[in-house]
Amino acid sequence: MLTFDNSYVRELEGLYVFGCAERKVAPKISRLNRSLAEELGLAPDELGSPEWAQYFSGNAVAPGSQPIAQAYAGHQFGNFVPQLGDGRALLLGEVLDRSGHRRDIQLKGSGPTIFSRNGDGKAALGPMLREYLMGEAMRNLGIATSRALAVVATGEPVYRETALPGAVLTRVAASHIRIGTFEYVAARGDFPMLKRLADYTIARHYPELQERPYIEFLRAFSMRLAELVAQWMGAGFIHGVMNTDNMALSGETMDYGPCAFMEHYDPLAVFSSIDRRGRYAYGNQPAIAQWNLARFAETLLPLLDEDGERAVGLATQEVDAFADHYRDAWLSVMRQKLGLKREEKEDASLADGFLEAMLAGEADFTLAWRALADTAEGGESLFGLFVGNRETLDAWLPRWQARLAREGRPTGGIAADLRRTNPFVIPRNYLVEQALEAASLQGDMGPFDRLLDALADPYAESCDALPYSRPAPREHTARYQTFCGT
Numbered sequence: 001m002l003t004f005d006n007s008y009v010r011e012l013e014g015l016y017v018f019g020c021a022e023r024k025v026a027p028k029i030s031r032l033n034r035s036l037a038e039e040l041g042l043a044p045d046e047l048g049s050p051e052w053a054q055y056f057s058g059n060a061v062a063p064g065s066q067p068i069a070q071a072y073a074g075h076q077f078g079n080f081v082p083q084l085g086d087g088r089a090l091l092l093g094e095v096l097d098r099s100g101h102r103r104d105i106q107l108k109g110s111g112p113t114i115f116s117r118n119g120d121g122k123a124a125l126g127p128m129l130r131e132y133l134m135g136e137a138m139r140n141l142g143i144a145t146s147r148a149l150a151v152v153a154t155g156e157p158v159y160r161e162t163a164l165p166g167a168v169l170t171r172v173a174a175s176h177i178r179i180g181t182f183e184y185v186a187a188r189g190d191f192p193m194l195k196r197l198a199d200y201t202i203a204r205h206y207p208e209l210q211e212r213p214y215i216e217f218l219r220a221f222s223m224r225l226a227e228l229v230a231q232w233m234g235a236g237f238i239h240g241v242m243n244t245d246n247m248a249l250s251g252e253t254m255d256y257g258p259c260a261f262m263e264h265y266d267p268l269a270v271f272s273s274i275d276r277r278g279r280y281a282y283g284n285q286p287a288i289a290q291w292n293l294a295r296f297a298e299t300l301l302p303l304l305d306e307d308g309e310r311a312v313g314l315a316t317q318e319v320d321a322f323a324d325h326y327r328d329a330w331l332s333v334m335r336q337k338l339g340l341k342r343e344e345k346e347d348a349s350l351a352d353g354f355l356e357a358m359l360a361g362e363a364d365f366t367l368a369w370r371a372l373a374d375t376a377e378g379g380e381s382l383f384g385l386f387v388g389n390r391e392t393l394d395a396w397l398p399r400w401q402a403r404l405a406r407e408g409r410p411t412g413g414i415a416a417d418l419r420r421t422n423p424f425v426i427p428r429n430y431l432v433e434q435a436l437e438a439a440s441l442q443g444d445m446g447p448f449d450r451l452l453d454a455l456a457d458p459y460a461e462s463c464d465a466l467p468y469s470r471p472a473p474r475e476h477t478a479r480y481q482t483f484c485g486t
Helices: 007-011 034-039 050-057 125-140 179-187 191-205 214-235 282-304 308-338 347-361 365-376 391-405 411-421 429-442 446-454 474-479
Strands: 016-018 028-032 068-070 074-076 079-081 089-096 102-108 147-159 163-173
Touching: 007 068, 007 089, 007 191, 028 050, 028 125, 034 147, 050 147, 050 163, 074 179, 125 147, 125 163, 125 429, 125 446, 179 191, 179 282, 191 214, 191 282, 214 282, 214 308, 282 308, 308 347, 308 365, 308 411, 347 365, 347 391, 365 391, 365 411, 429 446, 429 474
Parallel strands: none
Antiparallel strands: 016 068, 028 147, 068 089, 074 079, 089 102, 102 163, 147 163
């Protein structure tokens, strides 16, 4: 049984409303995350019972839970909305996992709340399975993320463009405190609440900041955000909707809506159907992260200094410093992806050079990085991935090979490092769509389960994993779009 605590309820009254889930007709657990259940100290077999289908659907309230809808604001595609909030989600409470870490348990798709803004508060099976799949994929790639504990089919339709099977996701996260949570408080000019929220967030996510210095809080989040986005860029991940209400103060990836993994390398890659101007394109993600950080910094101004001008100066320094934090984090990721352990001044140029070669050659992002291991050992597989101009690659390769020679390590060891850093399998968009379509329209969970199994160890190269490593046909990539699912 989950042992709930409710520190958010106790300490931040005014930033939530109590809520009740809408009753579901015939809830049935569709998928249960056994490894996550074990992390939480739970018996997976117990969680698969009909009793837990009632808890995970919201039909019953687990002992100790105090379901709430959290209030927050947010900048959506650059436009400020002073009140958003959980329109289809309820935070059940918090639990301590086996490591003693506090983690939120939330239902997503549980029904309308006071924040629904005319929405139905429901969720369809496909988007909830997407969030389950993406969370596990990111976790297995070593990227900080929220995760799904369970997906429950509700036994009733959800109406979007067509009727779709309904579902509720049980999401586990370090917390659901967002930049938008701070924006909500700041927009109301509630200084005492702002201080309480900042102190609570620091204590929960940055306990090393013992004296609660708020400028250190801003700096610590800036560095955590830089590391997260650098990892996204290294994996070819495109979040798709980097609104401030989707940016967690814990530094975890959250809200897998119109997300996707890039196939052939293109800094302008956009897949989200609602991102018509490319605001959240792959190559824009670092700049958007800094823009979001600036919005967070604005909320903290009253805490930084009583002198408004001095507060702005302090905040501006930290926001400007994000570029250096990000560049350092990105370069660390790139060095690993290039097989480098020593640091040299020209490493950034070397990484940029390989990206330029991939762009010119229209190479698959994931497989090109992976093929460096074979190339380090004298193989030829990299060349076959460049379907366009290869001149840039031909000019770059000798630079990289000379740089590897200066590492002073055996090529076999470098190749092994490269295979541990550059994945063989990612959630290819066409495979994700096939799996979700089979589950939603045909009731066949087989493709989903097999894809999930392939993503369990994305760095392992095997015959079983081979079908999941292949890029999508170009005609599919050219027209591919992702959707929010709301």
